[in-house]
Amino acid sequence: MHVDPVPPVTTSKMMGLLEFLDDVGGREEVFRLARETNSEFGEILMVIKAAELLDLVVTPGGDVAVTPTGAKVLRGDVNTRKRQLKEQIKRLPLFQLVLRILKSSENGRADRESLFEAFRHHLPAEKPESLWETVIDWGRYSELLGYSRDDEELYLDQEN
Numbered sequence: 001m002h003v004d005p006v007p008p009v010t011t012s013k014m015m016g017l018l019e020f021l022d023d024v025g026g027r028e029e030v031f032r033l034a035r036e037t038n039s040e041f042g043e044i045l046m047v048i049k050a051a052e053l054l055d056l057v058v059t060p061g062g063d064v065a066v067t068p069t070g071a072k073v074l075r076g077d078v079n080t081r082k083r084q085l086k087e088q089i090k091r092l093p094l095f096q097l098v099l100r101i102l103k104s105s106e107n108g109r110a111d112r113e114s115l116f117e118a119f120r121h122h123l124p125a126e127k128p129e130s131l132w133e134t135v136i137d138w139g140r141y142s143e144l145l146g147y148s149r150d151d152e153e154l155y156l157d158q159e160n
Helices: 011-023 030-036 041-053 068-075 078-089 093-104 112-122 128-141
Strands: 027-029 063-066 109-111 145-148 153-156
Touching (some): 011 027, 011 030, 011 041, 011 068, 011 128, 030 041, 030 063, 063 068, 093 128, 093 153, 128 145
Antiparallel strands (some): 027 063
């Protein structure tokens, strides 16, 4: 299974990007976006890349623009946003890997070390800690995954 890396970006930063773009008409030049949001260029590129992976934005030329999917997420209430993002997240190879591991476990759970091992195997150039934090953030926000801090375990949330 080929697994692409996912930038270590929080869902709140992606939602902030979408809201900013919405405020300026749905499209902005990337350098201006970095300047207007007081963000480092490298940081804003990671947020854009993460949003692109979820089909929330596209980057024609030197611009970043909201996609129809991104517009749908923006227009929804909190629960609609979560459902929409859940569907997008489930398409990512990293999350397909995590879901496969959780579904194949006896109790629908996987601890940090077993997931780190899978990350090291499938994404050897990526930092497992970074992937772990992103999986927790995106999975919890979308209500795709739950996380137990006490046990450092991820688990399937509801009917996933």
